[in-house]
Amino acid sequence: MEAPRRPRTVSAAEKAQAREVSLRRIGRLFTAHRGQLALVVAIIVVSSVVSMASPFLLREVIDVALPDRNLTLLAWLVAGMVAVAALTSALGVVQTWISTTVGQRVMHRLRTDVFRHLHRQSVAFFTRTRTGEVQSRITNDIGGMQSVVTSTATSVASNLTTAVATAVAMAALSWQLSLVSLVVLPPAILLTRRVARMRREITARRQRELADLNVTVEEGLSISGVQLSKTLGTGATLVDRFTASSERLIDLELRAELAGRWRMASMSILFAAIPAVIYLSAGLPFTAGTLSIGTLVAFTSLQAGLFRPLMGLLGVGVSLTSSLALFARIFEYLDLPVEVDDPEHPVDLDPDRVRGHLRLEDVTFTYPGSATAAVAGVTLDVPAGTSLALVGETGSGKSTLAGLIARLHDPDAGRITVDGVDLRDLRLADLARIVGVVSQETYLLHTTVRENLRYARPDATDEQLEQAARAARIHDLISALPDGYDTVVGSRGHRFSGGEKQRIAIARTLLRNPRILVLDEATSALDTETERAVQRAFDELARGRTTVTIAHRLSTVRDADRIAVVDHGRILESGTHDALISEGGRYAALAA
Incomplete structure (x- = not known):
C-alpha cells in the first residue's frame, strides 16, 4: 500500500514552471564564448564539407576505377577515402574538446551564479523554502541540463551543416531522387513537436519529484532528523514515504524515456524504407537510363547520411524543449529579488x-x-x-x-x-x-x-x-x-x-x-x-x-x-x- 504523501505548499518557483523561457536568454549564457563557438562551427563546416567527398570518391571507384581496372586511380581514390575519414575524425576530436570545455564553463557559471544569488537571499527566504529544495535545484536541475548545455549548440551546428551539405550533394547527384527522399520531413517535424511538448511536461513533474525526494533525505537523514525519528518511532513511516516517492520517480523516469518513442520508432522505419523507394524510383520511366550504378550507390549512401543528422536535429529539438522546464526552475531562482542587499552607494565606515x-x-x-x-x-x-x-x-x-x-x-x-x-x-x-x-x-x-x-x-x-x-x-x-x-x-x-x-x-x-x-x-x-x-x-x-x-x-x-x-x-x-x-x-x- 502506498504511503500517503505529505501535504506541500506550491512555491512561487513551482508556479512559474508554465512560464515560457526565452531562448535568447539561454543563448546569452554562451555570449562569453562566442569566439570558441565560432571556431567549433568552422571546424564543423570544414568537417562536413570534407566528408561529402566520400560518396563522390565511391562513385568514381564503382563507375570508373573498377570497370577500367585502373589500379593507380583506384589506389588514389581509396587513399582519398581513408584521408577523408582520418581528417574528419581528427576534427571531431578537436571539436568535442572545445565544445565540452565551453559547456562545462557555462555549467560552472550557472552553478556559481545560482549559489551566489541564493547566498544573497535574506533569512526569510530560507525559512519559507523547504529543506533540500535549494540543494535539489543546484544538483538535480542544473545537473539535468548538462547534456543540453554541453552538446546542444554543437549538435545543432554539426547536424545542420551535415544535412545542408548532404542535401546539396544529393541534389548534385539527382534532384529527382532528392525530392523523393525529402517527402518524409513535414510529418517528422510535426511529430517531433508533439513529442517535445510531452517530454517537457514530464520533465517538470520529474524534477519536482526529485526535489521531494531530496527533501526527504535531507530531513530524514540529518542528525536531528534521525534523532527525532528514533525517539518517536517513526522510522518505518519515513522509509515508506521515501519508498513511495522513489516509486513515483521510477514511473516518471520511464515516461520521460518512453514518451513518444513508438512514434519516433515509426519514423525510423519509414526512413529505413526510403532506400527501397529510391531503388524503385530508379527503375521508373522518368529516371530509367539516367542514373549509373555508381550514382545510385553514392546517392543511397548520402541519403542514409542525411537522415542521421535530420533525426539528430529533431532529437535536439526534443531535448531542448524538455529542458526548458529545467531552465524555468533555475531562472526562477536567479530572478528572485534580493530583499537585504548591499546599498548602491555604501557609506565607508571603518x-x-x-x-x-x-x-x-x-x-x-x-x-x-x-x-x-x-x-x-x-x-x-x-x-x-x-x-x-x-x-x-x-x-x-x-x-x-x-x-x-x-x-x-x-x-x-x-x-x-x-x-x-x-x-x-x-x-x-x-x-x-x-x-x-x-x-x-x-x-x-x-x-x-x-x-x-x-x-x-x-x-x-x-x-x-x-x-x-x-x-x-x-x-x-x-x-x-x-x-x-x-x-x-x-x-x-x-x-x-x-x-x-x-x-x-x-x-x-x-x-x-x-x-x-x-x-x-x-x-x-x-x-x-x-x-x-x-x-x-x-x-x-x-x-x-x-x-x-x-x-x-x-x-x-x-x-x-x-x-x-x-x-x-x-x-x-x-x-x-x-x-x-x-x-x-x-x-x-x-x-x-
Missing part, C-alpha cells in the same frame, strides 16, 4: 574605528504573511560600550529585534544606526565585522575545531585561535582531546555538549572582534553550572563592547546598564534592575 553607539528609532517590522507587527514603534538608545538587556515572554519580539540589529531583516519603518549611520547604508561585509551574534542554536560545521574557528577569520594564526579559545574558556578542553584543534566536531557539533559548543562559538566570535555583540538567548538551554562557565566567557567577550543580551533568566541580565521589557513588539518599560524592581511593573512580576 569597522576598526567604530565606537559602537547603537540606536533604534521608531522601528517597526512585520513578517511576510502576518497581520500583526512583530516589532512596533521601538526606540532604544545604547551608548558605546554599554549593555542593554531585552526581556519578555516568548514571542514578545526580542529575537526579532536581535535579527534587525544584525540586519537579517530590514525594518518596514524607522531605522537602526551605528554611530549615526543607518545599517542599510553599510556594506553587509562591514556590518558583519561590526555586529557579532551568538545565538542559542550554535551551528558548527562538520570539520575540525580549527577550521570551525577559522570560518570567522580565514587568515587567523594558530596563536590567535588559541588566544580566542582561552578567552572563551574552552582551550583546555580542546587541548585535552586526542587530536586537539584538529578534532572533527561531527555533524552540527554533536561531539560536544551544548555549553562546549557555545564556548567554541564565543571563541569564533572573538576572532571577528566585533564592536557590537548580540547574545540571543545563548544560555537558555544550559544547566546552571554550564551556564556559569559560559557566562564567564560572555563577560570576557563583552568587555569593552556594546552588548545587547536577550535572556529568559533574569539572573543573567540584572547587571546590565539598561533593561528593556518587550511585550507584543513594544517596549513597556526600561531602566536598571533596581529601578524596575522598585517600580513594581511587568519586570518586577517576571522577577518574582
Whole structure:
C-alpha cells in the first residue's frame, strides 16, 4: 500500500514552471564564448564539407576505377577515402574538446551564479523554502541540463551543416531522387513537436519529484532528523514515504524515456524504407537510363547520411524543449529579488574605528504573511560600550529585534544606526565585522575545531585561535582531546555538549572582534553550572563592547546598564534592575 504523501505548499518557483523561457536568454549564457563557438562551427563546416567527398570518391571507384581496372586511380581514390575519414575524425576530436570545455564553463557559471544569488537571499527566504529544495535545484536541475548545455549548440551546428551539405550533394547527384527522399520531413517535424511538448511536461513533474525526494533525505537523514525519528518511532513511516516517492520517480523516469518513442520508432522505419523507394524510383520511366550504378550507390549512401543528422536535429529539438522546464526552475531562482542587499552607494565606515553607539528609532517590522507587527514603534538608545538587556515572554519580539540589529531583516519603518549611520547604508561585509551574534542554536560545521574557528577569520594564526579559545574558556578542553584543534566536531557539533559548543562559538566570535555583540538567548538551554562557565566567557567577550543580551533568566541580565521589557513588539518599560524592581511593573512580576 502506498504511503500517503505529505501535504506541500506550491512555491512561487513551482508556479512559474508554465512560464515560457526565452531562448535568447539561454543563448546569452554562451555570449562569453562566442569566439570558441565560432571556431567549433568552422571546424564543423570544414568537417562536413570534407566528408561529402566520400560518396563522390565511391562513385568514381564503382563507375570508373573498377570497370577500367585502373589500379593507380583506384589506389588514389581509396587513399582519398581513408584521408577523408582520418581528417574528419581528427576534427571531431578537436571539436568535442572545445565544445565540452565551453559547456562545462557555462555549467560552472550557472552553478556559481545560482549559489551566489541564493547566498544573497535574506533569512526569510530560507525559512519559507523547504529543506533540500535549494540543494535539489543546484544538483538535480542544473545537473539535468548538462547534456543540453554541453552538446546542444554543437549538435545543432554539426547536424545542420551535415544535412545542408548532404542535401546539396544529393541534389548534385539527382534532384529527382532528392525530392523523393525529402517527402518524409513535414510529418517528422510535426511529430517531433508533439513529442517535445510531452517530454517537457514530464520533465517538470520529474524534477519536482526529485526535489521531494531530496527533501526527504535531507530531513530524514540529518542528525536531528534521525534523532527525532528514533525517539518517536517513526522510522518505518519515513522509509515508506521515501519508498513511495522513489516509486513515483521510477514511473516518471520511464515516461520521460518512453514518451513518444513508438512514434519516433515509426519514423525510423519509414526512413529505413526510403532506400527501397529510391531503388524503385530508379527503375521508373522518368529516371530509367539516367542514373549509373555508381550514382545510385553514392546517392543511397548520402541519403542514409542525411537522415542521421535530420533525426539528430529533431532529437535536439526534443531535448531542448524538455529542458526548458529545467531552465524555468533555475531562472526562477536567479530572478528572485534580493530583499537585504548591499546599498548602491555604501557609506565607508571603518569597522576598526567604530565606537559602537547603537540606536533604534521608531522601528517597526512585520513578517511576510502576518497581520500583526512583530516589532512596533521601538526606540532604544545604547551608548558605546554599554549593555542593554531585552526581556519578555516568548514571542514578545526580542529575537526579532536581535535579527534587525544584525540586519537579517530590514525594518518596514524607522531605522537602526551605528554611530549615526543607518545599517542599510553599510556594506553587509562591514556590518558583519561590526555586529557579532551568538545565538542559542550554535551551528558548527562538520570539520575540525580549527577550521570551525577559522570560518570567522580565514587568515587567523594558530596563536590567535588559541588566544580566542582561552578567552572563551574552552582551550583546555580542546587541548585535552586526542587530536586537539584538529578534532572533527561531527555533524552540527554533536561531539560536544551544548555549553562546549557555545564556548567554541564565543571563541569564533572573538576572532571577528566585533564592536557590537548580540547574545540571543545563548544560555537558555544550559544547566546552571554550564551556564556559569559560559557566562564567564560572555563577560570576557563583552568587555569593552556594546552588548545587547536577550535572556529568559533574569539572573543573567540584572547587571546590565539598561533593561528593556518587550511585550507584543513594544517596549513597556526600561531602566536598571533596581529601578524596575522598585517600580513594581511587568519586570518586577517576571522577577518574582
